[in-house]
Amino acid sequence: MLFDIIDSTLLMAEGQTEVAAEDAAQSSIRLFEMAQYGGWIMIILAVLLAGACYIFIERLVVLRQATREDKTFMDRIRDYIHNGKIDSAQNLCKQTDTPSAHMIEKGISRIGRPMQDVQVAVENVGNLEVSRLEKGLVIMATIAAGAPMLGFLGTVLGMVQTFYDMAENAGGVIEMSALSTGMYQAMVTTIGGLIVGILAMFAYNFLVARIDRVVRMLESRTMEFMDLLNEPA
Secondary structure, X not given: OHHHHHHHHHHHHHHHHHHHHHHHHHHHXXXXXXXXXXXXXXXXXXXXXXXXXXXHHHHHHHHHHHHOOOOOHHHHHHHHXXXXXXXXXXXXXXXXXXXXXXXXHHHHHOEOEOHHHHHHHHHHHHHHHHHHHOXXXXXXXXXXXXXXXXXXXXXXXXXXXXXXXXXXOOOOOOOHHHHXXXXXXXXXXXXXXXXXXXXXXXXXXXXXXXXXXXHHHHHHHHHHHHHHHHXXX
16 A cells, blocks of 8 residues: 555656656747747847856956965065065066066066156056956947847837738738737847846946956055065165
């Protein structure tokens, strides 16, 4: 009796699993079919989404590397400079390979010149490093602003198609099935454009916040390095 109950329970679980899998497959097919009604605009939106995802992941990796730094880095730089080991300090900066290390390496190469010249050189390198970190953000912002507009363009085109079909059948009976293509295009492209635009906007703001964090870190490193040069040997 117990084995019969277990067998029936297993059969019910397998049946529910198969039904769930069929429902998931049908829903994915429906979503794909709905996307097809959007026409060529959905292809452009898909390309924009892929581009935004690539830029986000690539910039995220770059920013994570930019903020990854040894906590003893500045202490070692201080020891090398105070001991007169300028070459060792420069080699440490090259091995670290971060935006702040590039700034300090430039400052070390200017040691012996007026402090104002050293600070200007460090700040110039910092500005270049920040511009490298911001690479691709203009494209991301363009996607965030342009994707919803493309979606609305698809909506207008879909409505034009709908009214055109209505005008063509003005003398006869208009069936909803004949107007479904235009209506689907009007709704699907709007949804697709908004989804791509919203995702790109959140990704853009997230990257901007991370870049601001790196900028504050670079400013802190600049002040720390200038204070180091003013310290008595």
